[in-house]
Amino acid sequence: xxxxxxxxxxxxxxVGFFVLAxxxxxxxxxxxxxxxxxxxxxxxAPTLGPTLGTICILIASITCxxxxxxxxxxxxxxxxxxxxxxxxxxxxxxxxxxxYRDSREGAIDVPGDSANAIND
Amino acid sequence: xxxxxLAFVITMAQIILGxxxxxxxxxxxxxxxxxxRVLGLDALYLAAMLxxxxxxxxxxxxxxxxxxxxxxxxxxxxxxxxxxxxMRGEVIE
Numbered sequence: 001x002x003x004x005x006x007x008x009x010x011x012x013x014x015v016g017f018f019v020l021a022x023x024x025x026x027x028x029x030x031x032x033x034x035x036x037x038x039x040x041x042x043x044x045a046p047t048l049g050p051t052l053g054t055i056c057i058l059i060a061s062i063t064c065x066x067x068x069x070x071x072x073x074x075x076x077x078x079x080x081x082x083x084x085x086x087x088x089x090x091x092x093x094x095x096x097x098x099x100y101r102d103s104r105e106g107a108i109d110v111p112g113d114s115a116n117a118i119n120d
Numbered sequence: 121x122x123x124x125x126l127a128f129v130i131t132m133a134q135i136i137l138g139x140x141x142x143x144x145x146x147x148x149x150x151x152x153x154x155x156x157r158v159l160g161l162d163a164l165y166l167a168a169m170l171x172x173x174x175x176x177x178x179x180x181x182x183x184x185x186x187x188x189x190x191x192x193x194x195x196x197x198x199x200x201x202x203x204x205x206x207m208r209g210e211v212i213e
Contacts, residue, residue: 004127005180012122016129019174023133023140026167030143033163039155042147046163049140049170057173061185064177073182079173079189083166086196090162093203098155100207 011067015060022056029053043095050087055080130178134171141167158202165195 007015025048032045058076065073144167147160169191176184 003178004123004130005177006123007126009122012126015177016126019133019177020129020136022170023136023174026170027136027140027143030140030163030167033147033160034143039153039159042156043159046144046159046166049163049166053170054166057170061173061177064180065182068180076173076185079169079185079192082189082192082196086192090196090199090203091159093200093207094155094158094162097203097207098153101153101155 005064005068007064007067011063014063018056018060018063022053022060025049025056026053039098040095043091043098047087047091050083054083127178130174134174134178137167137171137174141171154206158199158206161202162195162199165191165198169195 004012029046029048032048033042036042036045058080061076062074065076141164144160144164148157148164151157151160169188172184172188172191176182176188
């Protein structure tokens with residue numbers, strides 16, 4: 001479906017650039033999710049999407065709606081704050097769960113010693 | 121002309137985000153262990169939220185913003201519950 005909002009040329013350039021940049025950065029993170037070897041390497045890759053990708057697309061959205069409605073529209077910041085607060089929490093919980101499962105099963109390729117890591 | 125270019129760029133971005141969702145689905149299907157699948161699910165809902173945001177830019181309606189916010193909230197709750205389940209074997213203790 002080809003359609004686009006009626007934006008002036010400067011706003012169209014800003015919106016296009018940031019939308020494309022955000023989508024590309026999210027794709028780079030997702031490719032890292034496919035290509036990296038172990039779980040502890042993979043858990044780093046998708047953090048590109050929540051941080052830089054989301055921020056770029058939110059900047060594009062703020063610019064678009066501020067120009068369309070001729071007033072500051074900043075409620076997209078809610079999503080930015082929420083995503084940047086929750087992503088580290090979820091990924092740390094997930095990594096700790098994986099560490100617990102691996103150490104309980106006595107896996108070999110666990111990074112570091114979990115008992116020493118807690119004492120440090 | 122600039123309108124057509126902007127429409128093309130936004131559609132392109134949606135295709136790129138669709139490819140990112142495909143990578144996440146690959147990890148959900150293939151992932152050797154349960155934590156890999158949860159990680160893929162996390163990346164999947166985030167890319168879906170970004171697609172909703174670009175769709176809101178494309179149509180110029182703020183309706184899609186609320187949908188994106190709900191997707192972000194439910195995705196966070198779901199991933200935390202799954203990580204808790206992997207850790208303890210039950211969600212609420």
